[in-house]
Amino acid sequence: MVLKLAAIVAYFSLNLLFSQVKTDTCDTYIHSQYGKGHCVDQIQCPNSLFVSGLCESHPPNIECCFPRNSTANEEFRAVWIATVENIDWPSSNIASTIEQQTELIHILHTVQLLNMNAVVFQVRTSGDAFYSSTLEPWSYYLTAAQGVAPSPFWDPLAFIIDEAHKRNIEVHAWLNPYRARTTGATYELAPSNMAKRFPEYAYPYAKNIWMDPGAAVVQEFIVNVTEDIVTRYAVDGIHMDDYFYPYSDGTEFPDAATYAAYQEQGGHLNKSDWRRSNVNTLIQSMYIRMHAVRPKVKFGISPFGIWKSGVPAGISGLSSYDELYCDSRMWLEEGLIDYMTPQLYWQIDPPAQSYPVLLNWWVEQSAKGRHVYPGNALYRVSPSVSDWPLNEMIRQISITRSMRDHLALGNVFFSLSEIMNNVKGIQNALAILYQEKAIVPKMDWL
């Protein structure tokens, strides 16, 4: 009797829960905004708006697919999931497999509820792997010992791709190219870490271990790692952040021997140009090799938001061209990447690093029509960081949208934790800004 009562209560609660879900035959579905959709398996819905939860009569993989010519928005709505130092996930490297998986599901569920459509998931923080690899060791930030596989075994990258795709969320695998160990870390490197494979090119620098970007084997190894990922995983994108040559600690980066070897072989570039060309070579090789394997995978980079101090006029700050040897403008101009996510981690108003001034400059550099999805410093809304008013973020999104006709087609937030912690009510703000679903912008050249 008690059981039966419980069953009835459960039945009615479920009905209540689903009462907002519209019933339909779901071979087709007429949506008030998107028009007529066809209900299909997700894989039959490429580059289209794939809306779940419309039909209660179908299994979860059967959803409604609306044509791209409908009035659907195209906007990249992404968040970085930083794994280095357990910034966003996993909350602990000694948490169990099931705990780490549960956290990831909760994250994706939240991202989905907010109508966001992409995550930039850090899979290689420092010559390590958040996926099963024969080239590199398991990450210390996953299992608390570099090179030790999770137990019970699982593959976080495969897992997040499966779970994200079910929710119509893209996964961009985020790789740090040259860093072999992060600032101040003291954990033991596994024998397969790149610093152990190529010790002659691994330098202690700024409390990190940093690989020499001028070494051909280092470049080749990173390209091999990239190719391996796109070969074995259905990632939607490959992503790199702002770390190229390391941020200076005031001393010279110790690559004199590599540069001398370059000169001995007849190289004529001065050291700064040579360093930039080393990074450029890596970017170009990555682009070519990943597209040879998977032509539609998107390559995006999120460099420091100022290319050169003084460009455009009125902007001042660190010159990533000179300090990090990062010619990010050229990558966008020449189309060496598919999207550019300059880290515009400044406010709208102070003119020296003004968000709209910089964004406007960046979109003007996109001679080949590559997309620009600026990176936004959501972390600076936190009271413990910069205590920006939430309205700063909201206005930055609006400013980005005001430049959508100039290829500013979305935003990437750093980082996930502020969203999960609902700092200053960011979830409520996003729920309004992202009230309507959006598809990721289509890239016609891929």
Ligand SMILES: *[C@@H]1O[C@H](CO)[C@@H](O)[C@H](O)[C@H]1NC(C)=O
């Ligand atoms: C979209 O395309 C379909 C078929 O190609 C056409 O019937 C429909 O009118 C189009 N809708 C819009 C909004 O252009």
Ligand SMILES: *[C@@H]1O[C@H](CO)[C@@H](O)[C@H](O)[C@H]1NC(C)=O
């Ligand atoms: C890159 O991969 C190729 C093909 O597997 C291999 O021959 C080469 O040695 C690799 N390079 C490095 C630096 O590991």
Ligand SMILES: *[C@@H]1O[C@H](CO)[C@@H](O)[C@H](O)[C@H]1NC(C)=O
């Ligand atoms: C390096 O060479 C380039 C091109 O010739 C030049 O513009 C630049 O000023 C030189 N840089 C240094 C530091 O000498």
